[in-house]
Amino acid sequence: GESVGLHLPTLSVQEGDNSIINCAYSNSASDYFIWYKQESGKGPQFIIDIRSNMDKRQGQRVTVLLNKTVKHLSLQIAATQPGDSAVYFCAERSREGGGADGLTFGKGTHLIIQP
């Protein structure tokens, strides 16, 4: 089946800089997208979500951009901090064919914050 993928498996940024994590999806029927942060030994932690009828959504220090034309999703983190170091996953949901609410995850991007 179609799945979400990520461009870069590892991203290293300097503390205080902004970071951008990218994600490509292939299922045009996906209508809801979520970014999760996962630290070692813990479950995915919800960061921010966006519906397919939006192209931008902002949270605290984070912004998600959705480009449906090229099926691209990005997560921008402003002024990165050491605590931002983690693996970031994008996930999509498709209700094509009346399917379930189960999410399809990408492989993840490991964000490393350099001091």
Added chain:
Amino acid sequence: GAGVSQSPRYKVAKRGQDVALRCDPISGHVSLFWYQQALGQGPEFLTYFQNEAQLDKSGLPSDRFFAERPEGSVSTLKIQRTQQEDSAVYLCASSLGYSNQPQHFGDGTRLSIL
């Protein structure tokens, strides 16, 4: 408030044994999901409940995997006759159940089959 709680946090079993993994969702959450996460990979969907009804079990890898949520709250994922390839982290998530509500995850059960 309390998040999604999973137990045990770690489980070691010998190949061929049966295991049961428990999930306590966030109070009031209608929807409950199970995912399997292999090392270095993203979670993969296994099954989904709305209240006590199992609406989708398309992700269960074999008939050795069975999930239930008899009273619409706590859920149990059971794996019979475990095999080495079942070794993974099993994650549970819950959501309010309304359209476009985020799923909130527990910290998972790390299952190791020897």
